[in-house]
Amino acid sequence: MATVEELQSRIKSLEEELSRERASKSSNTVRHKIEKMSAEVVDSNPYSRLMALKRMGIVDNYERIRDFTVAVVGVGGVGSVTAEMLTRCGIGKLLLFDYDKVELANMNRLFFQPHQAGLSKVEAAERTLRDINPDVQFEVNNYNITTVENFQHFMDRICHGNLQGDGPADLILSCVDNFEARMAINTACNELNQNWIESGVSENAVSGHIQLVKPGETACFACAPPLVVAENIDEKTLKREGVCAASLPTTMGVVAGLLVQNTLKYLLEFGSVSYYLGYSAMTDFFPMMTMKPNPNCDDSFCRKRQQEFKEKEAAKPKEENVEEKVEEVLHETNEFGIELVSDPQEDESTSDVNPPSLPKGLQYAYDVPDPNKTDAAEEVGDTGESLEDLMAKMKSM
Amino acid sequence: MATVEELQSRIKSLEEELSRERASKSSNTVRHKIEKMSAEVVDSNPYSRLMALKRMGIVDNYERIRDFTVAVVGVGGVGSVTAEMLTRCGIGKLLLFDYDKVELANMNRLFFQPHQAGLSKVEAAERTLRDINPDVQFEVNNYNITTVENFQHFMDRICHGNLQGDGPADLILSCVDNFEARMAINTACNELNQNWIESGVSENAVSGHIQLVKPGETACFACAPPLVVAENIDEKTLKREGVCAASLPTTMGVVAGLLVQNTLKYLLEFGSVSYYLGYSAMTDFFPMMTMKPNPNCDDSFCRKRQQEFKEKEAAKPKEENVEEKVEEVLHETNEFGIELVSDPQEDESTSDVNPPSLPKGLQYAYDVPDPNKTDAAEEVGDTGESLEDLMAKMKSM
Numbered sequence: 001m002a003t004v005e006e007l008q009s010r011i012k013s014l015e016e017e018l019s020r021e022r023a024s025k026s027s028n029t030v031r032h033k034i035e036k037m038s039a040e041v042v043d044s045n046p047y048s049r050l051m052a053l054k055r056m057g058i059v060d061n062y063e064r065i066r067d068f069t070v071a072v073v074g075v076g077g078v079g080s081v082t083a084e085m086l087t088r089c090g091i092g093k094l095l096l097f098d099y100d101k102v103e104l105a106n107m108n109r110l111f112f113q114p115h116q117a118g119l120s121k122v123e124a125a126e127r128t129l130r131d132i133n134p135d136v137q138f139e140v141n142n143y144n145i146t147t148v149e150n151f152q153h154f155m156d157r158i159c160h161g162n163l164q165g166d167g168p169a170d171l172i173l174s175c176v177d178n179f180e181a182r183m184a185i186n187t188a189c190n191e192l193n194q195n196w197i198e199s200g201v202s203e204n205a206v207s208g209h210i211q212l213v214k215p216g217e218t219a220c221f222a223c224a225p226p227l228v229v230a231e232n233i234d235e236k237t238l239k240r241e242g243v244c245a246a247s248l249p250t251t252m253g254v255v256a257g258l259l260v261q262n263t264l265k266y267l268l269e270f271g272s273v274s275y276y277l278g279y280s281a282m283t284d285f286f287p288m289m290t291m292k293p294n295p296n297c298d299d300s301f302c303r304k305r306q307q308e309f310k311e312k313e314a315a316k317p318k319e320e321n322v323e324e325k326v327e328e329v330l331h332e333t334n335e336f337g338i339e340l341v342s343d344p345q346e347d348e349s350t351s352d353v354n355p356p357s358l359p360k361g362l363q364y365a366y367d368v369p370d371p372n373k374t375d376a377a378e379e380v381g382d383t384g385e386s387l388e389d390l391m392a393k394m395k396s397m
Numbered sequence: 398m399a400t401v402e403e404l405q406s407r408i409k410s411l412e413e414e415l416s417r418e419r420a421s422k423s424s425n426t427v428r429h430k431i432e433k434m435s436a437e438v439v440d441s442n443p444y445s446r447l448m449a450l451k452r453m454g455i456v457d458n459y460e461r462i463r464d465f466t467v468a469v470v471g472v473g474g475v476g477s478v479t480a481e482m483l484t485r486c487g488i489g490k491l492l493l494f495d496y497d498k499v500e501l502a503n504m505n506r507l508f509f510q511p512h513q514a515g516l517s518k519v520e521a522a523e524r525t526l527r528d529i530n531p532d533v534q535f536e537v538n539n540y541n542i543t544t545v546e547n548f549q550h551f552m553d554r555i556c557h558g559n560l561q562g563d564g565p566a567d568l569i570l571s572c573v574d575n576f577e578a579r580m581a582i583n584t585a586c587n588e589l590n591q592n593w594i595e596s597g598v599s600e601n602a603v604s605g606h607i608q609l610v611k612p613g614e615t616a617c618f619a620c621a622p623p624l625v626v627a628e629n630i631d632e633k634t635l636k637r638e639g640v641c642a643a644s645l646p647t648t649m650g651v652v653a654g655l656l657v658q659n660t661l662k663y664l665l666e667f668g669s670v671s672y673y674l675g676y677s678a679m680t681d682f683f684p685m686m687t688m689k690p691n692p693n694c695d696d697s698f699c700r701k702r703q704q705e706f707k708e709k710e711a712a713k714p715k716e717e718n719v720e721e722k723v724e725e726v727l728h729e730t731n732e733f734g735i736e737l738v739s740d741p742q743e744d745e746s747t748s749d750v751n752p753p754s755l756p757k758g759l760q761y762a763y764d765v766p767d768p769n770k771t772d773a774a775e776e777v778g779d780t781g782e783s784l785e786d787l788m789a790k791m792k793s794m
Binding site for chain 1: 510513
């Protein structure tokens with residue numbers, strides 16, 4: 001049997017080992033909470049380069065960022081980077097929604113690391129993001145928003161999930177990878193009259209887009225077939241049944257960057273917010289456009305918001321008539337986008353004819369069915385595919 | 398004094414604590430080395446979504462990525478994300494150059510985390526990147542490339558730093574934040590006849606660019622004043638003496654994404670590689686152009702490469718005459734860029750007149766001195782500033 005001395009020596013050595021083990025963790029700098037954003041230029045201030053946007057004349061009041069709540073739906077290749085950018089920018093509160101787990105197969109995209117494999121994406125994201133910036137409030141929801149019960153909870157959180165818990169989020173960002181989830185967000189936002197930005201990356205990994213939806217003011221996700229960036233790549237090689245989709249950290253990083261940049265412009269009111277911005281990686285081509293909502297949209301709340309928007313515009317004094325405003329925004333957009341890459345006979349991109357013909361480089365995800373034909377299974381356009389086939393295709397978007 | 402039983406109980410509890418402490422570290426998944434890139438679609442394969450680029454018809458032979466060596470000079474807001482994207486894509490070898498330390502003031506950009514504060518950027522980057530993908534070979538150089546001694550070492554590593562240690566890197570990416578370092582890279586690459594891509598983000602954080610330099614074939618960094626994206630922002634608010642530059646994770650993420658995307662296109666030979674691609678965040682405007690080298694460039698190696706390039710082109714059989722090739726590339730570029738945003742009288746962007754007038758949205762960082770005037774201190778153009786003032790300005794780029 002061991003002597004008391006031997007036991008004491010063993011205790012001492014164990015205590016030392018434990019202390020070394022703990023030191024290897026705690027010796028690291030921890031980012032503590034910061035009460036008030038400061039512009040002070042010191043190495044220890046994580047906000048100095050952001051507050052400098054004020055001195056540079058870009059943003060009037062950067063610290064307002066802390067008042068805003070943004071929901072990020074889908075914390076995958078685009079959503080995780082989106083959440084990280086907003087966290088580093090010092091957003092007030094983030095609501096994260098996802099039901100997936102981190103896998104090694106996700107390691108070709110930014111953000112998640114191998115040691116997080118097996119954790120839920122929202123949980124893993126929250127841990128990393130809290131270490132990066134503990135000033136941000138996080139709320140994670142580890143579920144699929146498309147089931148009936150979860151959808152109700154999702155609506156509730158968007159409605160009441162702001163910083164004070166008594167009002168709606170300021171903006172919803174869709175970073176999901178499938179049609180049903182996008183449609184669920186669209187349905188919720190039309191009903192709640194909530195602005196949101198949709199984002200997406202193609203299955204072949206070389207194009208993507210963002211699209212701002214203001215219910216009643218711009219086309220919603222149900223107004224027309226989703227817009228995608230044309231790639232001029234042999235269609236036969238695409239969308240094969242059961243093929244694992246490709247993805248690149250580059251394309252997803254660019255789309256997340258454009259998404260959060262437009263989110264910052266929208267929240268902090270600087271620059272011009274893009275309505276539709278595409279990215280084709282093969283040619284570094286960035287098509288832009290704006291589209292009015294479809295008066296015959298299937299979504300009744302979309303039609304209701306359109307009516308409200310018309311009434312609101314009609315009630316405005318003439319000098320701030322919106323026609324001029326829209327014209328102005330369009331001119332800005334067209335100067336660098338649509339007008340230049342297409343050869344429009346007229347300003348079709350904003351006509352009430354839905355779906356309008358598109359500027360060069362953009363196409364609908366599928367052809368639009370003729371509204372006079374009632375048989376949904378009938379062949380559509382000249383693709384020789386039934387609407388059912390097309391909808392099935394969309395599900396893998 | 399404690400009894401033997403008490404001591405033994407204490408030992409047991411210490412052993413348990415130590416084991417818990419260690420378990421919290423080692424329970425995490427570790428990404429082990431992978432001998433051969435596989436396209437197998439399983440959750441545990443970090444390359445499945447990249448190898449899918451082959452099935453999607455985008456890249457012929459994705460696994461070639463492992464043969465390439467890329468040098469990333471500057472591991473800050475753009476360079477760190479660039480290195481992470483290349484690591485996740487499975488690049489063969491990365492040479493990293495930086496001499497800075499991680500600070501909390503860097504936390505508004507992606508990649509570095511608060512617990513890394515105080516570490517050198519290259520060391521911190523290597524640790525994180527090795528965990529993400531141990532298949533990549535890393536070489537870190539923790540020094541300033543602009544001193545005479547380090548510059549020689551830098552030249553040597555670019556020349557002999559490939560995977561086998563017997564040949565040059567395949568591409569150099571400039572992610573530095575100052576004029577001297579860019580000029581050092583330019584000097585080295587002209588001498589070594591090494592292609593490189595320059596990148597940059599403006600001091601006000603809302604614009605950036607990438608520019609491919611092929612010595613003798615496209616303009617080098619010394620051929621003309623650096624090109625920057627015009628922002629139409631009140632100049633008086635910009636470039637104040639001693640003002641801390643602003644930065645945003647969004648702009649830096651987009652620039653890194655465009656940089657690595659073009660790197661992948663260049664190395665793996667898909668799509669078209671952009672020569673100059675700008676990004677203006679305020680309007681989501683992406684100007685493009687190509688510029689021929691200046692026959693009167695100050696850099697003698699640039700003039701030598703121009704001569705060699707001319708001779709090589711002249712020696713080619715007529716059917717693959719390069720004039721046609723250049724035309725073709727330009728047409729592609731112009732379709733989405735220059736021609737459309739400018740109103741050129743002729744194809745000035747590729748004329749031998751240097752510096753040519755620029756497409757709309759681009760401008761030189763300073764006015765070009767009249768070559769007939771020899772007094773360097775003389776006033777330049779209509780800015781009322783001396784060349785010395787202008788060069789001083791450039792140093793803070």
